[in-house]
Structures are given as structure tokens and as C-alpha cells.
Amino acid sequence: MMLAHHEDQEKKVEVEQMLIDFGFLKTMGISLTEGRYFSTDYGSDLANSCILNEVAVKALGIKDPIGKKIGEQTIVGVVNDFYLHSFRSDIPPLKIALTEKYLKQIAVYYKDGSAKKLIPQLEKSWRKIAPEQAFSYSTVEEIIEGFYSEEKSRYSIVSIFAFFTMLIASFGLFGLTLFIAQSRTKEIGIKKVLGCSDTIIIFSFLRINILYVVIASVISIPITFYTMTEWLSDYSARTEIHWWIFALSFLIAGIVVTATVFIHSYHATKLDPVKSLRYE
Numbered sequence: 001m002m003l004a005h006h007e008d009q010e011k012k013v014e015v016e017q018m019l020i021d022f023g024f025l026k027t028m029g030i031s032l033t034e035g036r037y038f039s040t041d042y043g044s045d046l047a048n049s050c051i052l053n054e055v056a057v058k059a060l061g062i063k064d065p066i067g068k069k070i071g072e073q074t075i076v077g078v079v080n081d082f083y084l085h086s087f088r089s090d091i092p093p094l095k096i097a098l099t100e101k102y103l104k105q106i107a108v109y110y111k112d113g114s115a116k117k118l119i120p121q122l123e124k125s126w127r128k129i130a131p132e133q134a135f136s137y138s139t140v141e142e143i144i145e146g147f148y149s150e151e152k153s154r155y156s157i158v159s160i161f162a163f164f165t166m167l168i169a170s171f172g173l174f175g176l177t178l179f180i181a182q183s184r185t186k187e188i189g190i191k192k193v194l195g196c197s198d199t200i201i202i203f204s205f206l207r208i209n210i211l212y213v214v215i216a217s218v219i220s221i222p223i224t225f226y227t228m229t230e231w232l233s234d235y236s237a238r239t240e241i242h243w244w245i246f247a248l249s250f251l252i253a254g255i256v257v258t259a260t261v262f263i264h265s266y267h268a269t270k271l272d273p274v275k276s277l278r279y280e
Contacts, residue, residue, distance in 0.1 A: 001095070003070060006062045013059050016084070016092045019099040025051070025079060027109045035066045035077030038098055042076075046098045051077040056093035073097065086147065087235050115139070166252075173256050178264060202266060209261045210254060217250050 005011035022038050022045075033054060038045045050073040057065050057078055065075045081091045110118050119137065126135045145152070191201050225241060232238040 003060060003095070006060050006068070008061070013093060015056055015059070015095050018084070018094055018096045019101075020096060021098065021100075024107060025096070027107045030079050030082055033078045033080055035075070037077060044074075045076070046100070048072065049074055049076045049098070051075070051079055051096040053079050053091070053094040053096075054081045055091050056095060059093040070095065087151075087238075170252070170256055173253060174260055178260050198266070202262060205261050206258060209257045213250065213253050213257050217246070217253070221246050 001015055001017050002012045003015050005013055020038075022040055025037055035051070038049065038051070042049065050070060052060075052062075052065060052070075052075055060070075062068055062075070065078055068075050079096070083091060084094065085092075108118070108122065122137070123135045126133075191204075224246070228241050232241070
């Protein structure tokens with residue numbers, strides 16, 4: 001539905017409408033930021049009252065909304081923003097009103113562990129109220145799980161692939177570093193013959209290999225950040241990509257390279273220079 005902006009009547013704002021019964025907001029745990037809930041104590045609530053969410057108040061430009069009019073209805077409360085749809089979409093401006101028609105579902109708040117005893121009682125009461133309609137029910141957890149089953153499956157798949165990718169990358173990095181280090185065994189022998197100390201030799205190899213890790217990180221981090229940002233942009237509610245994730249990846253790569261180079265370089269510096277020079 002289209003509603004006029006409070007300060008500019010020519011400007012129209014698209015607002016979703018949600019029709020509920022008394023007690024629905026309390027049952028669903030939707031809290032107020034100001035005003036009150038619908039109540040049977042007020043005879044005019046059914047036809048003449050409405051409640052807005054915070055997005056609607058801002059979109060309609062309403063200051064001090066309690067008591068203000070929207071068409072023929074008076075605003076009696078403002079609720080915290082909550083998601084009506086998937087996390088992929090923004091929370092829309094929402095106008096909540098009462099109705100005695102079109103009610104197809106009933107929300108029931110129950111304590112943990114009481115569902116098994118409660119469901120037969122609900123079914124018995126349902127058959128008395130609406131015998132022509134079949135009784136069916138779903139818990140909030142089941143609804144949410146079904147609503148986000150695709151995201152949950154994707155999360156599991158991505159987590160598994162990420163683990164094996166990290167494992168394979170670590171072994172690959174280890175193998176590549178070991179190959180480079182072994183190919184420079186002769187160089188270590190020459191440096192020893194020329195009088196370089198073990199510490200200088202090891203440090204020189206560590207420095208060049210850490211430089212390779214830095215260059216690889218400089219190339220990969222922007223690409224990864226861009227790809228993840230584009231993927232997360234599909235969601236209205238999304239997590240931030242923290243810097244420490246990239247720092248942790250760099251640290252793991254640095255540890256693998258440093259340990260591999262250090263162990264092999266240290267071992268090579270202890271060899272007889274003649275054997276190092278003959279190393280193939």
C-alpha cells in the first residue's frame with residue numbers, strides 16, 4: 001500500500017501491511033520502542049488503531065508518532081524492526097493493524113518441553129473451532145530451518161570445501177617451499193665456503209621466502225575481499241569481513257614457510273660444504 005509522507009503529502013511511500021489479532025505481537029516476542037500494544041480494553045483498536053515499525057516511522061517522516069493519524073487510523077505504538085522475509089531483503093516499512101477476517105494461522109507460545117502434551121490439546125480444540133479444516137502445525141525452529149535450508153546447506157558445503165582447500169594449500173605450500181629450499185642446497189654450500197655464518201644463511205633464505213608470502217598475500221587478499229563482498233551483498237543482514245581473517249591466513253602461510261625453510265636450511269648448514277656442493 002502507498003501512504004503519503006507526513007511532511008510532504010505529494011511524496012508517496014510504499015508500506016507493507018500486516019493484519020493480526022490481539023496478543024500476536026506479545027506472543028511472538030516483538031517488543032515496543034514506544035506506545036502500547038493493541039488491547040481489548042480499547043474498543044476503537046480494531047478499526048481505528050495501527051502500529052508501525054521503526055523503518056516506517058523514519059520512511060514516513062513522522063516525529064513523535066504516538067497519537068498521529070495515518071489515514072483514518074491512529075498510531076498507538078511503534079515496534080522494533082523485525083524480519084518478515086529472508087535476510088536477503090531489507091526490512092520494509094510496516095503498518096500493523098487488527099482484523100477479525102483472513103486469519104488462517106494461530107501462534108501459540110509454549111514452554112520448552114511442553115510441546116508433546118500441548119499439541120494433542122491444540123488439535124482437540126482446533127477440531128471444535130474449525131472441524132472442516134485439517135489441523136497442521138509447525139514450530140518456529142522448523143519454519144526457520146526450512147526458510148534458510150539453502151543457506152544452511154551452502155554453509156556446510158563451503159565449510160567442508162574451505163577446510164580441504166586450506167589443507168591442500170598448506171601441503172602444497174609446504175611442498176613448494178621444500179622444493180625451492182632443496183634446490184638451493186648448493187648455494188648454501190658456496191656461502192659456507194665463502195665464510196657466511198649459519199645464522200646469516202638461514203636468515204637470507206627466510207627473508208626471501210617470507211617476501212614470496214607477502215607478494216602472494218598482496219595479490220590474493222584484494223581478490224578474496226572483492227569476491228566475498230559481492231557474495232555478501234545479496235544479503236540485507238550480513239557479517240563484516242574482519243581484517244584478522246586475512247591476518248590469520250597470512251600467519252598460517254608464514255608459519256608453514258618459515259618452519260619448512262628453517263628446518264631445511266638449518267640441516268643444510270650443518271652438512272659438509274663438499275657434500276652440499278655435490279647435492280643434486
